[in-house]
Amino acid sequence: MDFRVVCLLASLVVCDGATFPSGCTYQEYTKPIGVYTCDFTNASFPVALSSFSSPNPQRLKITFFNGNLVSSSVFSGFNAYDVSTFDTNYRASLEISCATSGTLGLSTTSFTDMTYIQELRITGCNLDSGIPANVFSGMQLDYLEIDKGIIASTDSASLTGLTIAKISTVPNPIGGFTIRNAQLTAGELAANFFSPLTSAVSITVDNANLINLTSGMFSSNTALQTINLSRNKFTKVSYNLFSGLKSLTSINMSYIDWDCTCTDLGFQHSLSSNYINLHGNIQCMTPTSYQCSVSGVFCYQWHQILFYFLLMIAFVASAISVFIVINVRRKMMQIIREIEAKKRKAFMKVKEALVRGRDGQHAPAATAMMGMKERKWIETTVP
Numbered sequence: 001m002d003f004r005v006v007c008l009l010a011s012l013v014v015c016d017g018a019t020f021p022s023g024c025t026y027q028e029y030t031k032p033i034g035v036y037t038c039d040f041t042n043a044s045f046p047v048a049l050s051s052f053s054s055p056n057p058q059r060l061k062i063t064f065f066n067g068n069l070v071s072s073s074v075f076s077g078f079n080a081y082d083v084s085t086f087d088t089n090y091r092a093s094l095e096i097s098c099a100t101s102g103t104l105g106l107s108t109t110s111f112t113d114m115t116y117i118q119e120l121r122i123t124g125c126n127l128d129s130g131i132p133a134n135v136f137s138g139m140q141l142d143y144l145e146i147d148k149g150i151i152a153s154t155d156s157a158s159l160t161g162l163t164i165a166k167i168s169t170v171p172n173p174i175g176g177f178t179i180r181n182a183q184l185t186a187g188e189l190a191a192n193f194f195s196p197l198t199s200a201v202s203i204t205v206d207n208a209n210l211i212n213l214t215s216g217m218f219s220s221n222t223a224l225q226t227i228n229l230s231r232n233k234f235t236k237v238s239y240n241l242f243s244g245l246k247s248l249t250s251i252n253m254s255y256i257d258w259d260c261t262c263t264d265l266g267f268q269h270s271l272s273s274n275y276i277n278l279h280g281n282i283q284c285m286t287p288t289s290y291q292c293s294v295s296g297v298f299c300y301q302w303h304q305i306l307f308y309f310l311l312m313i314a315f316v317a318s319a320i321s322v323f324i325v326i327n328v329r330r331k332m333m334q335i336i337r338e339i340e341a342k343k344r345k346a347f348m349k350v351k352e353a354l355v356r357g358r359d360g361q362h363a364p365a366a367t368a369m370m371g372m373k374e375r376k377w378i379e380t381t382v383p
Contacts, residue, residue, distance in 0.1 A: 068105035098125035137161025165199035176202035187211035207231035236264035254280030
């Protein structure tokens with residue numbers, strides 16, 4: 001018999017020494033280890049912190065959720081959680097997983113009792129009322145993820161009051177915000193949506209039906225190191241979308257159908273000049289002549305073209321000048337060698353004449369180079 005099977009004692013269950021409310025389970029031996037899971041359709045809500053023990057519900061998952069999430073109606077007493085009891089091998093986490101086609105109604109009171117958590121995941125939920133203003137206010141997270149489902153709308157203050165940063169006390173800190181496989185009904189995020197996340201080091205919006213990238217979308221996120229915008233429907237990026245992000249080293253924009261005009265591809269210059277790695281080929285869908293081709297060519301502005309043209313002229317002029325100098329020098333050296341050869345030849349003739357004079361012979365008639373004066377000098381000087 002497997003003694004891990006739960007035993008019902010009144011409204012509480014005891015399993016492997018752990019105590020938790022009816023409708024919840026505790027996983028100690030199977031992954032994920034040490035997680036309390038409460039079925040929204042079976043458990044009695046609100047679940048009270050005091051009904052969990054050995055261990056405390058540091059990691060809690062609510063499954064099959066469908067309805068409005070109001071903290072006081074789902075959680076009771078969690079605002080008194082003793083954070084000194086955290087197992088530092090794990091993040092303090094909360095996951096809300098919805099039933100198939102289930103809705104999750106968020107409001108400013110959704111997480112008021114859960115500000116101690118370090119990781120929040122919302123999975124498979126249709127956020128029909130969107131992500132309202134200040135919904136995560138007061139939370140300090142290492143990681144927040146919205147996976148699958150629908151996001152009907154966002155607000156410029158949706159993330160106001162939320163801090164996302166690497167928490168040094170958790171294992172493998174992330175410091176990230178992620179929307180993945182959750183479809184944005186509006187095709188865009190509200191202006192300044194990410195502005196409060198000044199300490200986040202990674203932002204991912206992957207396969208989220210993101211059509212429009214708003215101006216200044218990341219202008220306040222100066223701590224960002226990585227951005228992932230893969231598998232979305234936008235077709236162009238403004239030249240300065242990533243300007244001012246001094247810590248940014250990597251951008252992933254894989255599987256994007258690009259408009260390949262010089263104006264639309266100008267952002268590549270900004271990335272290369274700031275040593276930012278771009279992951280994902282630039283696959284062109286427009287203009288038609290470029291369709292399905294991979295762009296490997298940078299576009300240049302008129303002043304850059306003029307600069308490169310003048311630089312090429314200067315290079316050609318320099319090459320011609322070097323050629324002329326080398327050619328003139330070569331000819332001059334040839335003339336010098338010829339003069340030296342003639343001098344040596346004349347000197348040898350004079351030397352031979354001197355030797356013959358010592359042997360009682362007269363010097364030969366003057367050469368064309370020495371002239372008559374040279375002959376007379378030889379005759380008077382040789383004994």
